[in-house]
Amino acid sequence: MKNKESSDFNNLTPLQIVQIARQIQRPTTLDYINCIFTDFVELHGDRNFGDDPALVAGLAKLDGCSVAVMGHQKGKSTKENLARNFGMANPEGYRKALRIMRIAERNHKPIISLIDTPGAYCGIGAEERGQAEAIAKNLREMTELTIPFVTVITGEGGSGGALGIGMGNRVLMLEYSIYSVISPEGCASILFRDAKRANDAALAMKITAPDLLKLGVIDEIIKEPPGGAHNDVQQSASNIKSAIIKHLGPLLSLSQRELIADRYNKFRKMGFFSE
Amino acid sequence: MISSTLSIHAWFKRKQKEKETPYVRERLDIPGNLWVKCYKCGQAIFNKELEDNLKVCPKCGYHFKLSANERIKQLTDNGSFKEIDPNIQSKDFLNFTDSKPYGKRIIETVAKSLLKDAIVCGTAKIGGQGAALGIMDFSFMGGSMGSVVGEKIARLIELAIEKKLPVIIFAASGGARMQEGIMSLMQMAKTSAALGRLRENGLPYIAICTDPTTGGTSASFAMLGDINLAEPGALICFAGPRVIEQTIRQKLPPGFQRSEYLLQHGMLDIVCERKQLKETLTKILGWFNEK
Numbered sequence: 092m093k094n095k096e097s098s099d100f101n102n103l104t105p106l107q108i109v110q111i112a113r114q115i116q117r118p119t120t121l122d123y124i125n126c127i128f129t130d131f132v133e134l135h136g137d138r139n140f141g142d143d144p145a146l147v148a149g150l151a152k153l154d155g156c157s158v159a160v161m162g163h164q165k166g167k168s169t170k171e172n173l174a175r176n177f178g179m180a181n182p183e184g185y186r187k188a189l190r191i192m193r194i195a196e197r198n199h200k201p202i203i204s205l206i207d208t209p210g211a212y213c214g215i216g217a218e219e220r221g222q223a224e225a226i227a228k229n230l231r232e233m234t235e236l237t238i239p240f241v242t243v244i245t246g247e248g249g250s251g252g253a254l255g256i257g258m259g260n261r262v263l264m265l266e267y268s269i270y271s272v273i274s275p276e277g278c279a280s281i282l283f284r285d286a287k288r289a290n291d292a293a294l295a296m297k298i299t300a301p302d303l304l305k306l307g308v309i310d311e312i313i314k315e316p317p318g319g320a321h322n323d324v325q326q327s328a329s330n331i332k333s334a335i336i337k338h339l340g341p342l343l344s345l346s347q348r349e350l351i352a353d354r355y356n357k358f359r360k361m362g363f364f365s366e
Numbered sequence: 367m368i369s370s371t372l373s374i375h376a377w378f379k380r381k382q383k384e385k386e387t388p389y390v391r392e393r394l395d396i397p398g399n400l401w402v403k404c405y406k407c408g409q410a411i412f413n414k415e416l417e418d419n420l421k422v423c424p425k426c427g428y429h430f431k432l433s434a435n436e437r438i439k440q441l442t443d444n445g446s447f448k449e450i451d452p453n454i455q456s457k458d459f460l461n462f463t464d465s466k467p468y469g470k471r472i473i474e475t476v477a478k479s480l481l482k483d484a485i486v487c488g489t490a491k492i493g494g495q496g497a498a499l500g501i502m503d504f505s506f507m508g509g510s511m512g513s514v515v516g517e518k519i520a521r522l523i524e525l526a527i528e529k530k531l532p533v534i535i536f537a538a539s540g541g542a543r544m545q546e547g548i549m550s551l552m553q554m555a556k557t558s559a560a561l562g563r564l565r566e567n568g569l570p571y572i573a574i575c576t577d578p579t580t581g582g583t584s585a586s587f588a589m590l591g592d593i594n595l596a597e598p599g600a601l602i603c604f605a606g607p608r609v610i611e612q613t614i615r616q617k618l619p620p621g622f623q624r625s626e627y628l629l630q631h632g633m634l635d636i637v638c639e640r641k642q643l644k645e646t647l648t649k650i651l652g653w654f655n656e657k
Binding site (some may be wrong): 122170181211213214215217218219220221222223224226227230231232234236242250251256261266270271274278281282283295296297306308354355358359361362363364365366 | 384406451453454455456457458460461462464465512513514517518520526542544545546547548549550551552553556558559560561562563565566581582583585586587588589590601603604609610613614616618619622623631632633
């Protein structure tokens, strides 16, 4: 039985991986923060409009060292998901994240961001308060940070909503997570004019960890326990922790200038074209 | 709504005129006939009259979409535009096929539009002052941003840093180019990173949103201007109105996500009519250029 299960797991279609990444039992950002970090102090609010429960951020210690940590927060039940807006952040979430990134930078502490969102929230309030501007500003400011920055995609990496806190010097990705410019359903309904063709869209867009590694968008795939991260949260957290520490190490010895150049070059070279 | 000075007659007629045309019905390809029907007020306009009026409806002030070349002609000093990187072209690196293969779609679009991709970049003079200028063209696959648009913008900004020029970019885009998958998302990071560098070098950036500026474009370079301008009535948003309506299942308020609405909500500095655009840019550049 176990053998069958593991061989089935080796042959997952991209859409099946999407389903694992979205599973309601999948560990959330706060689950990981509790397992990976100590002395977590959650901070709230963007100092402009409000606090966003869909994106949590704060101070923590990683192996005894001070870091800033942030990530999208989904719920484990419908009620909790309503309170967390299904992990879809509003502009104030992105502005809170930036505020805390700046605190980390002023105090020379590394930043760890955990990505798990269907996307940035699409609503009237979000538009009124400048969702586009909030994300755009984060993208620009993240490239200027003078401290080491590691991003881990733990579930759904939903487009601009994911990238809005996801421009680390290193971007790591759990085995059964996804990272995409649009949801497979969205892509199917726009390009194939049929949302039911999500399977084709998921396949065509190359959204799984091995594909993204090949494209150079991520730096490493983090193994998940058999059957997926939710089967053993501790194990999964410990894999993430070692990967973060492994990638943070070399970054700690870089100068501020080198860190900025490292991040600039990483994103500058992305893209394929002919000339 | 478009013009700030309405006559009394116009005011009474306003109700029927202001019926919003849905965004999907707008097309750039104006038939090459003598007469053109305005997408907003529905009136027939003599084509020559429309051209003379910078492609703004003389009756209702609706701003028709401009091609990159028309924009260059309208805006830059005669013969001053020098294009850079004219030959970068998209590549189908994912073997992406929707209703047709992306590779074939590129070839067909290039042949039809006589453009290589959705942006034209170069240096130019505007009112006698130098600038690095990027102009998106909606007619090329809906102005979508893929690797080429991202790369050309990054190179434009790097050139501006080298030559100490201000950067002006006209956005006209439906968002990310889905046929390039995650790489289209990465162009948001790339262009924003380049703008960060421009700012560190103390050079100004003026972003101009034209109809439409949405999704991955608005959530990156189009909203990052030291000064953000927009043409009247342009759709500027993160998520399109149809997506929001489907998400919240409510009708959206009139004028939602149009330039004037963004001005009210503090996202833009100026909503500038096309006939005033050159003069406004000249003044702004003049302010920055004073030594």
